Amino acid sequence: METSLSNIERQQAILSLLQRQQRLKIAQICEEFSISEATARRDLEALAAQGLIQRVHGGAIPLQHATPEPPLLERSQEQADEKARIGKLAAGLVQDGETVFLGSGTTVLEVAKNLRDRKGLTIITNSLPVINLFAGLETIQVVCLGGILRNSELSFIGHITEQALSEVRADRVFLGVRAVDLEHGLTNDYLPETMTDRAILKIGREVIVVADHTKTCRVSTAFLAPLTSMHTFITTREADESFIAALRELGIQVLLA
Amino acid sequence: METSLSNIERQQAILSLLQRQQRLKIAQICEEFSISEATARRDLEALAAQGLIQRVHGGAIPLQHATPEPPLLERSQEQADEKARIGKLAAGLVQDGETVFLGSGTTVLEVAKNLRDRKGLTIITNSLPVINLFAGLETIQVVCLGGILRNSELSFIGHITEQALSEVRADRVFLGVRAVDLEHGLTNDYLPETMTDRAILKIGREVIVVADHTKTCRVSTAFLAPLTSMHTFITTREADESFIAALRELGIQVLLA
DNA sequence: TCAAAATCAATCAATTTCTTTCAAACATTA
DNA sequence: TAATGTTTGAAAGAAATTGATTGATTTTGA
Incomplete structure (x- = not known):
């Protein structure tokens, strides 16, 4: 002293x-x-x-870095365990040094949490919580897409976002969706986000969609893309087996957490 | 001795x-x-x-400058009182319903804090703390510029940022700088940020530079722009009077907090 | 739910430090 | 040398910091 x-x-x-x-x-x-x-x-x-x-x-x-999390917080409780398992498994697909796109949503955020210790990653994202998660880490470069902040999801969407997307490429794209259905493909519940999400699908060598089992065999309001636009689908063992088999039939790699 | x-x-x-x-x-x-x-x-x-x-x-x-910690948080303590006064005065220039650009730095963050209650604002920014400050507020629309996250300042810079800037316009631009000098104009200490900052200067009808008095009559390493590229300069009463008089001579509106 | 224990906010007094003021010492210029 | 302005030291009152005390509030455990 x-x-x-x-x-x-x-x-x-x-x-x-x-x-x-x-x-x-x-x-x-x-x-x-x-x-x-x-x-x-x-x-x-x-x-x-x-x-x-x-x-x-x-x-x-x-001080817990006072970063906002309004409705996102509540929803993240649902199927929290499943999402955590998915996050861990999905993060395992990423190699050190890669460039990874992380979308919005709580499931993708779980993936992000498992990437914090990695070295030399470049993270591209339109999700504010993801940015806050990686901000200040010396070993990880963060690229934000920009755009209009959507309060309900804390994600950036719109024209600026899509323009920024044309400037970047990623080794892997992690995207969360609201619903996955054999007949209707990938769907979301917010129309204006559709254009942004479609642009996101184009920037990655490998597109990985993550969704807990409650989102399988479901349809939401806004059509996003056909099932075949994703290369890998990650969900949990609780998902319906025939649904999984049908996806594999389509040539989609399915991983169960 | x-x-x-x-x-x-x-x-x-x-x-x-x-x-x-x-x-x-x-x-x-x-x-x-x-x-x-x-x-x-x-x-x-x-x-x-x-x-x-x-x-x-x-x-x-x-001064705590040497700390390798998150510098932004620590630095915000220096001249905290002056910055708070500047923030209050500067926020008074903004009318409800306007579109405002807020740059990075602790002084501008003080301006932002005084804008949270306003209605109908559109906030354009490349500062992560500013985004977090306004995220979730229903009455304020947030537009993020995107770009590469600079950890020391928690701001976005680079090519993506500049491209996004070409898509937006603001009624007022609030910018913080490292140093203001009669002979050498506005200067900053980080060269890669210069291009981004110059692009920012172009998007506003009125450019307002904020800086506590310790930044006046100083020169930093990277030239940003001549003094006349700002319309309004806000500092504190502690600033040198002849310096202020000289700025006014140039046709720059000077406000003292 | 109650009661004991811990923690807290508010206040006071003692000490140290600060600001203000004034005059002397010093330097500078004419 | 005289005049002017700056720097310095001293002193008095103001303000800040601290520790102790009191009674209120919160937490904990039965």
């Missing part, structure tokens, strides 16, 4: 301490800096007022 | 002393240079006004 620090230095020290530990109690701070509880509280109060930490009863925790 | 130094020399000595030691107390300075507390305080005050040190109760500490 150094000699008495000024309040600002101490607060900076607390902040960096809090980056490493996931939680700091008042008592810990008192001991570490040899100060009274009152002062420790005042320091945390000051840091919280600056929005640098999250105050909790008994201490403080680091 | 040298014999009596002039105030300027002494301040430089204090500065270099402060680079080695991580903290200097008033008493230390008094002893080291054989000066009174009053003079020691005046020296620190002068250095702090130039944005060269961080003043604390009882002494001073170096």
